Amino acid sequence: MAEHNSIWEALGFRKASGVGEAGWGRTLIVAIVSFIYFLPVLFIIFTAFKPQDAALSVPPTLSPTSLFGLIPGQFVFTPTLENFGSVFMRSMTAGGAPEPTGFDRYFFNSIVIASSSVLLALVIGTLAAFGFSRYPLKGNDTYLFIILTTRMLPAIVVIIPVILMFRVVGLSGSYTGIILLYTAFNLAFTIWMMKSFFDELSLDVEDAARIDGSSDTRVFFKIALPQVIAGLAATFVFGLILTWNEFLFALLLSGPDTRTVPVAMNQAVSSGGRGTDWTLLAAIETLFLIPVFLVTFFLQNHLLRGVTFGTVKR
């Protein structure tokens, strides 16, 4: 394909150079695969822009533009921004005046709760992972496994004791309670993930630094930590995604003031005195997608850098 054609090269379709690199040919293949993979999401995003009466039309409307006549008119819808307004302000009763839906609060809650609990879990979990990796305790593997088991039971089984506990301590409906719970919820994954990254590092560098008189604290901050930035980024992204969308704990432990978006999202599945409000649901989900999408996008460079500058052990 492109490799032998100088015009293509002149246009920037350069030849793959060196190991681990591929050219535009790969881009094309991956673009097709990625696009297909992304289609169900794209459909949701498009639905957010549809007028209500186009949401369930048969045949399904697929595009906001006819792409210069490429797409037959029956598949095209006229985009509108109305649904995004409805997320925050809409009439809750038949013919009633639009009123605030509380979603500004729910978005704020989601952001505060998810970001603080994931960061907290990352700090605590990374320390623990370093401990498990470098200073094995007696029965190290057993501890690690017990930590893993905390993720194995469905939430519904542990929820009643947690509700009771929160009530006694006065944490129910508070930010502190749900943040602590989510921190614990994220710890198992954080510890296992970060430990596997620490395990991959070469000990030679750390040992050399110790011989040179560096303290253990210094070794951790100046040598070990910088090498696992990719791991930190990946763990943060995973933790954020899981916490961002957690539903059951949020439903049962948050109060009206600390409710998060995944719980409130079901407004769009029932609150209009009917079943699913497709365009509203799509609009909520689209808005709700933006923060995690951006965080993931900006951390991507770190995700892809990998654990490159330690020579790997073994």
Place this chain on the structure above:
Amino acid sequence: MTVVTKMKGFAAAAGLAATLLTGGASYALAEEVTLTMAVPDWPPTRIMKKFFDEQYKPPSGNKVKLDVDFIPWPDFYTRVNASLTSGEQKYNFIVSDSQWLGAFVEGGYYRKINDLLDADPDFKKTLMSVHPAPLAAYSTYPYKSENYYGFPQFPDVLVTFGRKDILCNEEEQKNFQAKYGKKLPCTGEEIDAMTWDDFKNVGEFFRRKKGEMLAGAPAEDDFYGIAFQAGKGYDFSSMQINGFIWQMGGNIWDETQAPAGQAEGVVNSPQAVAALEKYLSLLEYMPPVAKTGTMDIFKSDELFREGKVAMNIDWIGLGEASLDPKSSKVSDKLVFGQMPGTMVDGKNVKWSNIGGQPFVLTTWTTPEQTKEAVDFVKWWLSDDIQHQFAASGGQSAVKSVYEDPKYVTYRPWNRAWAPQLDWQKDVWHVPQFFELLTQQQDQFDLAITGKQDAKTTLDNIAKFQQDLLKNAGLIQ
């Protein structure tokens, strides 16, 4: 002492402390009373809250606040159940499906209000002004006993939603008459008079493929005559099937006969089997989603609003969306009537399962709060507020309100409301309702998706109920 009882002890003590604290606080100020209420998030509860904020003036002169927690419908039970059973003691009022009464009364969460009724003749008079069928369904546990618990929040019944443009089309009228020798029901009165056989004819008659002629124009998509609930979730087939069973002379397990009343032989009686067979025989005329077990009340409503069916049987609670041109493609083509019935000795029998929800008081509500709560309920059930509620899209089961000639002008389905109220019965109120319901729904689903016949289905249900209720001491 076990860990559990100990934690319960802590909880109880903390609860007591909280009660003392809040009780003390309200005594000190003597004016601010907050009533906390858990409600499903939908128009009827939003209207209630709005009316309260705009209009309610407590006769006591206190400053009363109604703090409403709007919880999305799909998670409402989960949230309320967890709150109640964990001893959170958060809500004073709870909107509750009538089936939940037994489970939560036995748990000690819902407050019996007989003492309040006896202490306040006005209050009693207000509550007794509710039609006896919904009153028994929404307020009594055991069902039809003299123990009262709840007040109607949004009373509801099943009605027939119809498409005037299709049903009254001259061409279709003529062809239907030719084929069945009967008039195709078109007006509300004609729909009221329908039986399930007529309903079936409509289903058979209006099965059109895309492009075939429908009411004088080629159909844009496959079109179906009829729809009703046939879903596996919650109670989305039982509510319809119970109507069939009662109409055709069968019965469900009758808790008012406990402990003498049996499940075996009643639940699977030949009448009940015939009724279920009738119900199943109609499914083939419905949109294809009926074959998946996910045709719930929302799906059939959605199909109707999108113009895919001629007639749908659904709750009035979902009616508002079909009137709204934004969410309905048929908003200007609607006709409403009663649910079809069964001819018994020349009379159209219309037994049907009641829907809607009462709201109840909880046991930890303080005397001050209770006093305000009673005043609030009296206000809520007063003629004026009930009229306003009905005019904004609610329903009223208060006799003087729905018998008022104005009532039928509020909404097009209201003409079917009063006559149907007399035909309402309710399912079990016993604490085991959820076990009974899920097993029954699972079995009905097997029949709906064609995996077993009506007889086997009802035999399985009867056996399960007999065993379960015997263990619970409700059957001897």
Place this chain on the structure above:
Amino acid sequence: MRLSPDNWKLAILAGLAVSAAAVIALPASASFWIIGAVAAMIAAAFVVNAYRRKYYGGLLVAPAIAVLFVMNIFPLLWSLGLSFYAYQSNQQSIRFVGLANYIKVLTNDIMAPANWGALVNTAMFVVLTVTAQMVVGFLLAMLFAKQFPLRKYLLILVLTPMMLSVVASGVFFTYYYDPTFGILSYVVNAITGGQFILMSTKVGAVTGIVFADAWMWSPFVMLLVLAGLVSVPKYLYEAAAIDRVSKWRQFWTITFPYIRGLLMLALLFRTIEAFKLADLVILLTKGGNDTMTISYHLIRIANEQNKTSEGAALSYLMLFMVIVLTNLYLYIANRRSQGA
């Protein structure tokens, strides 16, 4: 015994005495806080002790263990305890019954068949979804392993499905599969001219659920594998190219060791999550067409029907299975890595 801030044995003794006194003398709400303070004091003693002895392992791990204990392990032990009692959360009575709940959920005529059915279905879903995710995730990672133009923009497209909330994606999958409105039926009907109803058979329903789940979570596997792939030093490949090592051998000798640990992690976490599969089933089939899973079944028992003890017993049986399976993974993985 010496009185010093790091004497944790003394701290425990003193703590026990104070707690006991508090429980007897004070109301529960006050003694709860006192016991909490005592626990903090003992923990502090441990920390000081560890610090003085330069026992870093314990120090580093302590905060994590503390949070996990309070928020996770304690409730878990609580429900383990409950599984030996006859207790329903909406009733006040409680009675010790030993193993009766376990026997009941496995052998009772009324309950057991549904439990076993759900267990079998869960096993099926675990195998199908995890396999699909591992395969798709791995292939996607291989596609993205090399550097190529626009890579980061295309990668984010593939990562997006797992960022969706399950409610939204599940509800939209009901739409995609809907026989009247859905895209899938529209396309199939347009081609075959028939009427296609995916969710009306067990095969169709299982396919629908597995597809949605695998679509959402394959990116998770992909990202982990990718993190391993990009960390392979390039000079190893360069050396291999000079030695004319076949691609297949390159993969097994150079690439695989770098991704093995992360593949195992992905397998472990996806298996654990697959056992908890419930929300997609609830949204897509409500357990119809024989797709009931153990987690959904547990929601019914423990939440809808408030049979707390029986739910706890069933969930501990499930936990036992997950533990056996994950241990098996870890055992095999360890043996491999030692052999390598």
